[in-house]
Amino acid sequence: MPELPEVETVKRSLNRLVKGKKIQKVTVHYPSMIEDVKLFKTVMEGAFLHNVERYGKFLVFHLGRYVLIGHLRMEGKYFIKHPTDPLDKHEHVEFHLDDETVLRYHDVRKFGTFAIRLKDTFLQEPPLNKLGPEPLGDQVNGARLKKRLKQSTRFIKSALLDQNVISGLGNIYVDETLFCAGVHPETITYTLSDQALETIACCAQDVLTKAIMLGGSSIRSYTDSLGIHGRFQQELKVHMQEGKPCKYCNHPIDKIKVGGRGTYVCTHCQAKRL
DNA sequence: ATAAACGCCTGGCGGC
DNA sequence: TGCCGCCAGGCGTTTA
Numbered sequence: 500m501p502e503l504p505e506v507e508t509v510k511r512s513l514n515r516l517v518k519g520k521k522i523q524k525v526t527v528h529y530p531s532m533i534e535d536v537k538l539f540k541t542v543m544e545g546a547f548l549h550n551v552e553r554y555g556k557f558l559v560f561h562l563g564r565y566v567l568i569g570h571l572r573m574e575g576k577y578f579i580k581h582p583t584d585p586l587d588k589h590e591h592v593e594f595h596l597d598d599e600t601v602l603r604y605h606d607v608r609k610f611g612t613f614a615i616r617l618k619d620t621f622l623q624e625p626p627l628n629k630l631g632p633e634p635l636g637d638q639v640n641g642a643r644l645k646k647r648l649k650q651s652t653r654f655i656k657s658a659l660l661d662q663n664v665i666s667g668l669g670n671i672y673v674d675e676t677l678f679c680a681g682v683h684p685e686t687i688t689y690t691l692s693d694q695a696l697e698t699i700a701c702c703a704q705d706v707l708t709k710a711i712m713l714g715g716s717s718i719r720s721y722t723d724s725l726g727i728h729g730r731f732q733q734e735l736k737v738h739m740q741e742g743k744p745c746k747y748c749n750h751p752i753d754k755i756k757v758g759g760r761g762t763y764v765c766t767h768c769q770a771k772r773l
Numbered sequence: 774a775t776a777a778a779c780g781c782c783t784g785g786c787g788g789c
Numbered sequence: 790t791g792c793c794g795c796c797a798g799g800c801g802t803t804t805a
Contacts, residue, residue, distance in 0.1 A: 500799075556799080573797085610799070612800090625801095626800085
């Protein structure tokens with residue numbers, strides 16, 4: 500499942516491969532993933548792909564007066580193909596470019612979304628208006644997390660998955676971040692000190708930075724996009740490691756449920772502190 | 774304010 | 790070998 504590092508990798512690939520190209524025509528094979536198909540076609544056809552940005556797990560394609568906001572959700576990928584290549588059953592949107600290539604959006608589970616917004620106001624509107632700060636950069640630190648979460652009775656894992664608290668983390672990287680920080684995922688958030696939250700913020704940065712360097716993770720269904728094969732899955736220390744010995748203490752990794760999510764934890768390195 | 778439940782989907786899995 | 794039911798999972802929406 501693409502999280503911040505995978506989306507960042509896709510963004511970089513798109514900027515390398517399709518930036519500056521003109522969209523001649525779009526073909527929609529599965530309309531319900533697009534908020535407004537009519538507007539989508541009107542805006543996209545004839546537009547230039549100026550630049551692609553990432554906000555949390557969202558991709559923002561700049562088209563001039565408008566932007567296209569896309570989300571890959573669980574399994575979204577982009578491929579560049581020739582127009583005559585047979586259409587895969589999971590390719591739902593085609594962007595025909597002016598150089599005899601076609602950018603195709605591929606999504607087995609059809610969870611991905613597309614929406615058009617005005618360039619000048621898209622940050623003030625859904626779905627980006629409530630998005631929390633980027634974990635990379637100086638907006639996320641122990642003091643700010645404490646300010647935001649000092650009264651929260653939720654589990655820390657749930658708070659870190661909340662895109663309004665911090666943007667871009669998903670199930671994989673929250674598990675890895677909390678392992679790095681030595682914090683049990685079921686720790687009640689308000690009990691964490693500034694210092695512990697600072698450690699969590701630093702660990703999130705470390706984990707994400709390393710994952711981006713390696714092109715993200717390619718686990719489960721999320722294998723690659725635009726020819727990019729992530730290598731970070733080899734670095735995962737707890738996620739998907741149930742029963743395997745902890746890299747640091749050899750205690751077997753447990754799989755539990757936290758807030759309904761499958762969660763991997765070393766109960767020795769991440770002891771519960773109540 | 775928070776949280777649980779649900780809906781969206783389908784490949785992969787275990788069970789038989 | 791094949792069929793069936795269940796599960797994962799981000800996020801928006803609905804309900805408690």
